[in-house]
Amino acid sequence: MAEQITLVATAAMGLESLVAREVKALGYEPETENGRVTFKAPISAIPRCNLWLRVADRVKLLVGEFEAKTFDELFEGTKALPWERFIPEDGKFPVTGKSVKSELYSVPDCQAIVKKAIVEKLKLKHGMANRMPENGALHKVEVSILKDKVSLTMDTSGAGLHKRGYRIGQGEAPLKETMAAALVMLTNWKPEAPFIDPFCGSGTIPIEAALIGQNIAPGFNRSFDSENWNWIRNKHWTDAFNEAEDLANYDQELHISGYDIDHKLVDIASENAIEAGLGDLITWKQMQVSDLTLQGEGGYIIGNPPYGERLADSERVQQIYRQLGDVTKGHPTWNVYILTAFSEFEEAYGKEATKKRKLFNGFIETNYYQYFGESE
Template structure:
């Protein structure tokens, strides 16, 4: 393994440690790669390159912490340890064993292995994960005399193995829990939108907090809260912990400085900037609780109203709607009327505003009855969606 990939060092956590360059990969919902690449460029990391399902980049330890704290659209940040050809279980074991795991994991720590496979000779992810685990603990036992335990629920170190076209990439997952787990949404209503997808939708609208934003079908409030985090300059990772905090080389001094810097730049939202509406009282209660947990009690406002009663305040702004599209919630026949209603509300109630509809059903979208000026492809999990833009002159 090359010197630049020796990313972690053992020793006292308070000691001064070298800060080498790391090769990283931010996993991103499909369709949001360019948004995440722009986010990373704004954070000042190097060699940013968007690809399918994620963005590669290089950074030092501070850049890694900053990426986890601030990325709104990424789901994980992985730090590459090794890259090698892998056609057999023996090559997998040898490649993993060659990594100096004793520098990264002590016998007192716990670990877990995540695995993804594509177009490779090895086809069973459970077997690959088990073989990887064996190589890791054997190397540590050889060096230290004892081995770490496996904890799949809350490990100290999460190892990621990605095997694609017989090339194996072994990485450490610096995020721990997925980055969409911001810490503000404790309860989830039926078929919720992931926070990372909501952030991607807000980013694609171009909304920057200078004009109002309204969500007439807000559910548990994910889109309004993600918009609030953006407008108030609040990092989405402020209220959670990360995997790198349990690493051997964790630099608490740098991390605390980044948190202080972030807290110093946060702003209070103007009254009425962001509003959410829904006909479901339970969903609205969840939305208000989520907004409060995110730090926006009294700043993001929610109203009990059916779609046909929606009337935005002001002569211009952005309306975002994420209606059901018959994949998980609601029957397609019943939803046609809803999509007709969305078109009517945009035409009659939202003049001067810009409307955005996220749907995974283009047949239903025809019932909106308006011509979209732009279409963006996004994936809601496995469902290919379109974010449709409507200029309501």
């Protein structure tokens, strides 16, 4: 097999540039499009990217791309691709799909045709007369058609990369781990600086900050579908895990705290941190925002507070934002970063943000309000 492959790291809208930065840091040259970052890399990049990408949703192998406006073109284009390089004769390969603004709009039909074309190609190459057994390792195939351009990919990750393996419990509306990591990475926080999340919920933002602070690979605690693929040498996985272990800085001192008004959530956050191997590194406490005290200079507050989507909650949420503004008023060197869908946040907080960034928390359009602290 040729050493170079094409990988696609998918990303939530607005986070593509962060994923591209991560890909570049791993030594690959990214090309950024809406919702995805594409790059050529050696096979060893599959383990490394799955282990290290904090903000990407998944890492997919791009098998091929072509134009198709008819089912015949879809069948022949799919069959022409080198599936036998990636799927063994006993490989299990379910096909999922999506189609946007294309002549071929029936997704079930597209899935069936792609499946049939792959089966034909594999039977031809593996010399099989009967149906494929599909009792081996999982190779999830996706057909994506946008304006008649077909992209065929295989999912190397399995469960989404936000599933780090440490979340034992969660609150009602948990922040995805990938988004929590993004919120930290969009700041200039360094591990030496104090870090507080006053609305910690099940602890995702402080836990992700601790992983970043000690340079721990976010995928270190979980498995991936492509670990079972026979064309990726075990050595690639061993080397990637060894690299992650060597680069982790477990001696890095951290000053991270997570507070929440709900003591049950604080308990869950503490359990999640222990599961992540960070039990002693983060301070958890039940506390309301008005009782928050800031010590030292140049600290960071990063939080995802309640949004007050229901009218009944709006007044309570405004009060929380006002209290946060009162707490931070006397600490001009502190940096404050708040993610909320509440459109009147700045008025309630009492100050216009230095910078705003539009982000999507799931399907909710939010703003990331950024207040830069004065230099000490």
